[in-house]
Amino acid sequence: MLCHVFVNGTEAQGRAFFRPLLELQPLKMWARTMPYKEANRQATDTAGRKRRLLSGANFKVPLAVELVGAVVREFVPFLTENGIALASGVMFEMFPNRKIREVDPGATAFPCRGDWYHVSVCFTWDNASMDEDIRAFNSRLIRMISERGWMSDGSRYLNYDGGDYIDPMRAFGNNLLSLHLLKADYDPHNLFRKYGLWHRYSWESRG
Template sequence: MLHATDEGYDEARSLWNGMFEKHPSIVAKCRGAADVMAAVDFAREHDLLLAIKGGGHSLAGKSVCDDGLLIDLSPMDDVRVDPDSQTARVGPGATWGDFDHEAQAFGLATTGGVDSRTGVAGLTLGGGIGYLARSYGLATDNLLSVDLVTAEGELVHTSEDVHPELFWGIRGGGGNFGIVTSFEFELHEVGPEILTAQVFHHIDDVRRVLEFYQEFMTDAPDEVACYATITRVPTESAFPEAYHNEPAVALVGAYSGAIDDGRPLLAPIAQFGDPLLAAVEPMAYTALQQGDDDGFPDGERYYQKAHFLETITDAVIDVIVEHTETLPGPYSGALFEPMGGAINEVDPTATAYPHRNAGFSFSITGGWSDPDRDEEIMGWVREFFDDLASHATGGVYTNYLAHDEDDRVDSAYRENHERLVNLKNEWDPENLFRLNSNVEPASGGGQ
C-alpha cells in the first residue's frame, strides 16, 4: 500500500490525460490476483470509492479517484505468447506496446489500438477498435477467456463455456463486473512488416479528400483499413517547412495481408489529388501501432466526444469544414475510424458491444496545455459534436465517452443495456465497480 508521502505515490496516481489531478487515500500496487482480491476486499469492507488503473491512458480520467482506494495494476504487465497455438496470455497492466513487442517476435498480432501506450485491459473491455479490426474483428472479438476478481473478492474464470453470460458482458461492457487479472487472446499472422499508406493534404482540400475517402472505403476489402484524420502537419523534414504545424487532412492506410497483394489496393490513396506528402511503403507493424504516440504527449489536457456515422454525407462534410479551418490547441483534431468487415459480421447482441452496423466512428479531440483554455477548447469540441449529432446514429463507442457524459451510457450499450443491468445485479449489486462507463444495478447501489 502507498500513501501520499510514500515514494511512487505520485507516479501511481498519474494518468496520460493531465486534466485529472486526483489524490487517492491509498494506492494498492498489485503484482498478482491474490493482491487484487485482498484490495477489493479492503475497499468493500471499508466502504471506499474504488478506482482501477491498468495501462493508465484513461481518456475520461476514471482510473483514479480522490480519497478512496486506487488499485494500480501496472506491475501486472506480463505477456506470454504461445506461437504454436497462436494465443497470448496478458496481464491487465500491459500496454499494447508491451503486447506487440512480444507477439511480433513470432510475427503474430491481434487487434489493438492506434496508440501503443493504451492499456490492453481498458481498450479490450470496451470493444477495441484498431487497424486489424476489419480483418479480424475488435480486440474483444479475439478474446478467448479471462480471469477476473469479482466484487466479493473471488477469482473466477470465464469463457464461452464457463460463466458464458459474464463472458458476454465483459466483451464491451467495460470494467462493470470485476477486475480482469488475465486475458487470453487469439493471435493472427501479421507483420513483422505491414504495407501502409501515409498521405497528407492541405486543409483546404478537406472536402475533396473526405469525398474520396468515403468512396474508397465503400469498396475496400476487409484487409484494408484507412483512417482519415484532421490534424497538424508534423515538423519533420519530409514536409514543406511552410506547412509545419498547420492544419491538414491525412489518410493513413494499412493492409493486413501480403505486402505485394496490398500495393494495388493502397495505391489509390497516394494517387488522389495533390498531396503535400504521399507514401505507400512497408513499415514495421510496431511502428504503425506507435503512430499516434508522439502526436498526443503524456500529461497534456485532453477532452474528446464521439459519434458513430453510417456514411460520410455532404452534410457531414459541411460540418467538418466549418469546424476545422483552424484547430484550437496544439494536439486538437478529428478522426474517422472505419468500421465494417469482420466488425460488422457479428450480431449486435452476440457481445455487449452493440455497434455492428456503423460505417465509421468519428471522434473530436481537444488537446492543449494551459488550464486557462479549458472552456474555450472543450467548447469547440462540444459545438462540433452538437452540430454533427443529427447526422449520426445516436450511438457512441464506450471507450470514447468523456468524463462528463454519464448521460450517454445508454447510447454506448444501446439494445444490450437491459441485459447488462441484469448482469450487474448478479455480479456487482452494490456497484463497487462504478468508476467506468457505469451500468447501474437496479438497486442503484454505491451511488
C-alpha cells in the same frame, strides 16, 4: 487531411492497393512495411505529454460532402484561433463492418454494431485554462455531427468521453441487465462509474 491506412501484405501489395492515394503526392508520406504494434502507435506518439480529449459520433453512408464541409468550417477556425492545430484532428473512419455485424446484438455487451461508421475527434493542448472551452466546443461539434450524419435525433459513440451524460438504457439497451451482472463480478467497488451501471440488480439478479 491525414490518411491513416494499412494493408496486411507486402510493401509491393500495399503500394499497388493504395496507388490512387500515393499518386496524390502527400506532403508527408511515411508508408512502409512495419509491424502492427508500430503501425498502431502512429497516431498517438506525436503529441507527447499533453492534455487531450477524444470523442466520437456515428454517421451513415453515403457520407455527405455538406457534412464534411460543415465540420471543416467549425473545426479549423477554432484550432487556428486557439493555436492547437498541430496534434488535433477529425477522422472519418470508414472501416468495413460487414463481419462484425454478423454477431447478434445481444451476444455481447457492446451495442455499436450496425451499418454505420465512426467519426473520431481529437483535441490536444497544453494550457489547463482552455479545458472548459474545448470541452464545450467539442460537445457542440459532436452534437452537430451526430444529428447531420445520422439524419435524425443523433447517435452516440460510447468508447470516448464526449463530456455529456448518456442514459444507460439508451447507451446499452437490452444489454443493460447483463452489464449489471458483469459489473458485480469485475468492478465490485464501482471504479468505472461513467454510465451509472452500479445498480441493485447487480446483486439481486444473482439470487
